[in-house]
Amino acid sequence: MAGINKVILVGNLGKDPEVRHLENNVAVATFSLATSESYKDKNGQRVDKTEWHNIVMWRGLAEVAEKYLKKGQMVYIEGKIQTRNYQDKDGQTKYITEIVADQMTMLGARPEGGSNGDNNQGGSNYNKAGSSAAAPVASNAPKFEEEPDDLPF
Amino acid sequence: MAGINKVILVGNLGKDPEVRHLENNVAVATFSLATSESYKDKNGQRVDKTEWHNIVMWRGLAEVAEKYLKKGQMVYIEGKIQTRNYQDKDGQTKYITEIVADQMTMLGARPEGGSNGDNNQGGSNYNKAGSSAAAPVASNAPKFEEEPDDLPF
Amino acid sequence: MAGINKVILVGNLGKDPEVRHLENNVAVATFSLATSESYKDKNGQRVDKTEWHNIVMWRGLAEVAEKYLKKGQMVYIEGKIQTRNYQDKDGQTKYITEIVADQMTMLGARPEGGSNGDNNQGGSNYNKAGSSAAAPVASNAPKFEEEPDDLPF
Amino acid sequence: MAGINKVILVGNLGKDPEVRHLENNVAVATFSLATSESYKDKNGQRVDKTEWHNIVMWRGLAEVAEKYLKKGQMVYIEGKIQTRNYQDKDGQTKYITEIVADQMTMLGARPEGGSNGDNNQGGSNYNKAGSSAAAPVASNAPKFEEEPDDLPF
DNA sequence: TTTT
C-alpha cells in the first residue's frame, strides 16, 4: 500500500495559466510547462528536446498562479503524476496525464510585458507581485515556522 | 533551455516486465507500476487510491529488469516523464505518457513464486538475484567509485 | 531569494526514535537513518557503504514516529537539510547537519521484535500500527482530498 | 541494504568554486551554495532564512564548474549527502557534511562581472560559456541518446 | 506554446 509518486520540474510556462473558479469557490489553474533538454546525439550533434507537461494547481496555489505566473516564467514545481480519462465528443475514451502541483517556486527573472494581447498596464503592479512571490508556495500550507527556539537535543 | 524533468516513484509492479530485444541488440523493458496512496476524505473515510505508471527501461537497466523484477516487487524508480504519440489501428492519434527510468533500486522483500503461469523452479536462483540486486542500478553507469582516498579540502 | 532544499531518503532506522515533548506540548522525534549503497570499486570488488543521517521530526510527524517507527524499519523520508551549531561542554562550537523531515512513509515489512532488549509483548498492537501507517504522513497536513468530482478542463 | 540518498538543491553560489587537480589528474571543485527560504513567522512577519551547503564536484562536473560557475550563479544540483570526519589541528575529530553532486544545471541569468576583484574582460567569452552550459551536466555521463527511433511497444 |  505504501507508495511514492513525486515529480520535480523546472521549466517555463508556454502560456499564461487558465484559471477557473468552481461553484464551491475553489480555484483551479492549468497551464503547460516546457522542460527543455539539450544533449549530443551519436553523431555529436547538439539536439534540443522539449517535453510539455500539463500542470494543474488547486486552491491557494491556483490563486498564486493566477496572480503571478505568466507565459515564459521559469518555475520549480513539485507534485504528483495523475492520469484521468474522459469521453471525447465522439464517445471515445481518452487518457490525459497531468502533474498535480503541490509546491511552486518562481525562479529567475520574470518575463517582461506579460502575455500577448494583454493590456498589462499592471507593470508596476507586477513588480510588487514578483518581489513577494519568490517564496515557495505550498497548496494547503499553514506556513508558520515549526521549530521552537530551544532545541532539546 | 534549462530544464529539469525528474520523477521519483516507489511502488509495486503490476505484472512481470515485458522485455524486447531490438535488432541492434538493445533491450527494452516495459511494465506498469502502482503507487498507492491512502488518505481521509471529507467524511473522514479512509480512501485508497492507486495510480498506474507506464515504466520504460533501456539497455542495461532493461536487462536487470528482465532478470530480477517480478510482479509484486516493490521498487524505487527515478526517471523522466515523456509523452509519445502514435496512430492507433483506426488512424487516430493517441498520446501515451511514460516514465523513462534511469535508476532503479529493489526495495523490501522479493515477491514469492514469481508471476502466474511461471514454472519458476528458480526459487533458489531467485534468492541470489535478490541479494545482489539490492544495489541501485543506473542506465549507463560506469559505476566505479569516484573519490580518491585523500581529500584535498 | 528563490531556493529549493529537498532531501529524499530511503533507509532503515538505526534505533528506535527518541521522542521529547516540549513545554508547549510540541513533540520532537530524532533518530538516525542508514542509507546503504553497494557498488564495485576499481578492482571489481563489491563494496557496501552506509551513510548515517540525523533525522528530526516535529509535531504530528514526531507522534507518528513515536507510535510506529522502530529500529530496523524501512522508511521513505522527505525533508530539508539544516545545519545548526551549538557549544559543546568545552565551549567549542560544533556543527551538526540534520534532515528535518516533512513527509514520511513506512515501507516494507515491519521489523520483528522491536527495539533492543524488547521482548515485544506489543506484537499484536504493532500489527495494527503497521496496517494503518502505510499511508504517507505529512507534518502539517490538513489531508482532505483537494479535487472536486467534476473537472472543468 | 537498499537505500536512497538523494538531494535536490536550487540556489546561488556564495563564491566562485575552488578547483583542485589531484596528482592522478582528477579535478575536484568545492563551493558553498545558498538556498534561501522565505516564510511568515507566528507574528505574520516575513522572515528570510538561508541555508548554506558544502558542494563537492568530481571529474567532468568539476571541470564544468571551473569553467562556467561563478559567484552568484543560480544552479540546480542533484547529489547525495555525505559526512566525513577529519582531525583538526588540535587533534579533535570534526565532522563535515557535504553534498556530492552528480548532476548540475545552470539556471537563469548568469551573474554579471564574475568573481570579486575580477575586472572580467572575459565578458564575451563568458557568453559563449553560458550558452553551451545551459544543458544539464552529469558526472560520468556518456550522453548519447538512448532511444532508437522505432519503439516496439 | 516556453526558454537560452
Add this chain to the structure above:
DNA sequence: TTTT
C-alpha cells in the same frame, strides 16, 4: 558568502 549568494539571490530577489
